[in-house]
Amino acid sequence: MKVLFIGGTGIISSGITKQLLEEGCELYLLNRGNRNENLPAGVNIIKADINDEANVAKLIENHQFDVVADFIAFGVAQLERDFRLFNGKTKQFIFISSASAYQTPLSDYRITEGTPLSNPYWEYSRNKIACEEYLIKQYRENGFPITIIRPSHTYDERSIPLGVHGSKGSWQVAKRMLENKPVIIHGDGTSLWTMTHNSDFAKGFIGLMGNIHAIGESVHITTDETVTWNQIHEIIADALGVKLNAVHVSSDFLAACSDEDYRGGLLGDKANSVVFDNSKLKRLVPGFEATTRLDQGIKQTIAYILAHPELQTEDTEFDSWCDKVVLELDAAIWRIKG
Known part of the structure; x- marks a missing residue:
C-alpha cells in the first residue's frame, strides 16, 4: 500500500506512522521537516509546506496513492486545496475531524456516529463540522473517496493527558x-x-485504510474504557x-x-x-480492540x-x-x- 500523510509526526499520526512502517507500508510524509528527527527508518519525506499548493502539486505530479490522510487540516479552505491536489490521485482520502464536533451538550451521553454534530462553545469544533460537510458534498457530487475519522482525547508518551493545564503543556x-x-x-x-493511547488509535485507523466499506463513512476511534x-x-x-x-x-x-x-x-x-459506542468501528475493522x-x-x-x-x-x-x-x-x- 502506498500512503501519503500530510503531517505525520503528531500525537495521533506518529503512532500510525510507526505501525505502518513495521508492516512494510510504502509511506510518504509531506511536512516542513521541523519534527522529523525521531521518525523511524523507512519513511519517505516530501519536504514542503502543504500551503504552497503549486510546489506540492509539482512534487506529487508523478505519484498515485492508495491512501492520503490530512492530519493538520482545520478549515474548509485547506480541504478545498486538498481536493484540488488529490482528486483523482488517491483511492481514499482520510480527514481527521474531532469527537468534539458531536452535540454539546449531549442529549444522550452515549455517542454513536449518528449523534448530531453541534458545538456552540468551540470554534475549532464548528470548523471541523464545516470541513466534514464540505467533504461529504465532494463525495456525493464528485465521487471523492472520503473517510472521516473523529478522534477523542488521544495521548502518547510525550504528554500527560489532562483537562486543565496551561499553554505550555501539562x-x-x-x-x-x-x-x-x-x-x-x-x-x-x-x-x-x-482517553485513548495512540497505539490503540493506530490499530483502528490502519484497519480503515484501504477499506472499501469505510468510503463515504464517518467513524470515531476510541477505547471502550x-x-x-x-x-x-x-x-x-x-x-x-x-x-x-x-x-x-x-x-x-x-x-x-x-x-x-x-x-x-x-x-x-x-x-x-x-x-463512545465503537460498534461501527468494530464492524468495519473486525477484531479491533483497544488494549492499553x-x-x-x-x-x-x-x-x-x-x-x-x-x-x-x-x-x-x-x-x-x-x-x-x-x-x-x-x-x-x-x-x-x-
Whole structure:
C-alpha cells in the first residue's frame, strides 16, 4: 500500500506512522521537516509546506496513492486545496475531524456516529463540522473517496493527558503534584471521560485504510474504557508516586477567569460526560480492540517524561494562576463562613 500523510509526526499520526512502517507500508510524509528527527527508518519525506499548493502539486505530479490522510487540516479552505491536489490521485482520502464536533451538550451521553454534530462553545469544533460537510458534498457530487475519522482525547508518551493545564503543556500540573501543591480538577471530577493511547488509535485507523466499506463513512476511534476526571488525576498521581491534593473548581468559573480557551476546551468538550459506542468501528475493522488500559498507558508516559527532561516544560504563568484561583476560593469560603 502506498500512503501519503500530510503531517505525520503528531500525537495521533506518529503512532500510525510507526505501525505502518513495521508492516512494510510504502509511506510518504509531506511536512516542513521541523519534527522529523525521531521518525523511524523507512519513511519517505516530501519536504514542503502543504500551503504552497503549486510546489506540492509539482512534487506529487508523478505519484498515485492508495491512501492520503490530512492530519493538520482545520478549515474548509485547506480541504478545498486538498481536493484540488488529490482528486483523482488517491483511492481514499482520510480527514481527521474531532469527537468534539458531536452535540454539546449531549442529549444522550452515549455517542454513536449518528449523534448530531453541534458545538456552540468551540470554534475549532464548528470548523471541523464545516470541513466534514464540505467533504461529504465532494463525495456525493464528485465521487471523492472520503473517510472521516473523529478522534477523542488521544495521548502518547510525550504528554500527560489532562483537562486543565496551561499553554505550555501539562508538565506543570505534574510538577504541582510532585510539590504537593493543590491541583485543579474541573467540576466535581465525576464526569465521564475517555482517553485513548495512540497505539490503540493506530490499530483502528490502519484497519480503515484501504477499506472499501469505510468510503463515504464517518467513524470515531476510541477505547471502550471510561473513567472519571478524579480517577484520571489519581492515576497520574499514583504514577508519580505522590498523594493527590485535589481542588474542584466549576468549569464555568475556570472559563471566566482564564485567558486559556477553557470555554471551548472545557465547556465545549471535557466538562461533559461522554461514552463512545465503537460498534461501527468494530464492524468495519473486525477484531479491533483497544488494549492499553489508562493506568498502564499513564505509567509509560510518566516514566518517559521523567527520563526526558526536555519534555518537562515549566509554565510559571499557569502555576501562578492556579495558586491565585485556589487562594480566591479559600478566601470566598472564609468570607461566607465568617
